[in-house]
Amino acid sequence: MSLQTCPTCSGAGAVQNVKTGHGQQCPACAGNGIVSGGFDDQDFWYPINPPQLTANQVGVNSTVTVDNDADFLCDRFIASSTGLFSVTLTDKFRSRPFSPNTAINGENFAGTAQLPLWLPNPFVIRRNAVILGVFNDRSGAPNTVQFCLVGRKLI
Ligand SMILES: [Zn+2]
Incomplete structure (x- = not known):
């Protein structure tokens, strides 16, 4: 960095x-x-890929682990899904959830690659930290979700 x-x-x-x-x-x-300075930082995507949710399934845990070569400055949330979902996100390294004990609807929490949710307060996720997502289906049908923490490796 x-x-x-x-x-x-x-x-x-x-x-x-x-x-x-x-x-x-x-x-x-x-x-x-x-x-x-940014010129040697590397843009990076850390995806959380839960198994396909079944209709109205709740409490599906999925994690992503930050690589051990660099801390990660997360400044965007991007998600895609085949149906509506909600999620509770927690930084396990700091035991810090991003919402009270309530899942946030995906459309209120993440944007698209073209129109991402830019975080007003980009935050550093330490190397080797685990980010946990607990996913719930709201579509009443099978639902494939990918939730991406996007930013840059502070190399
Ligand atoms: Zn300043």
Whole structure:
């Protein structure tokens, strides 16, 4: 990972909010003052591929493990499915779920490759971390789901 001074805040880690006139944490670097240069980072897709859900099946666990060669900066959720589904996503490494103990409908949680859900707060998933998805069918028919965590390896 090559690092560079954050161009948004010039490394200060804070910017002025033009609405309030007050300082706030820099949204581009999350207050770190540095960002990845990006030129040697590798775009990467980590897919969660649960077995085909049967009609109205709930609680189907499926995981993906981040490779051990690099931490992963996830900045997009992309999913495809043959029917409606819902999912609860958890970063097992930090035991941190992405929702309360409630599944989120797929259409509220992920976009398409062409119109991804860009995360307002891209987050780092550590190498070897396991991301768990618990999937539920909402279509009443067999449902093939792929849920992709998309971003870049911080090499
Ligand atoms: Zn910044």
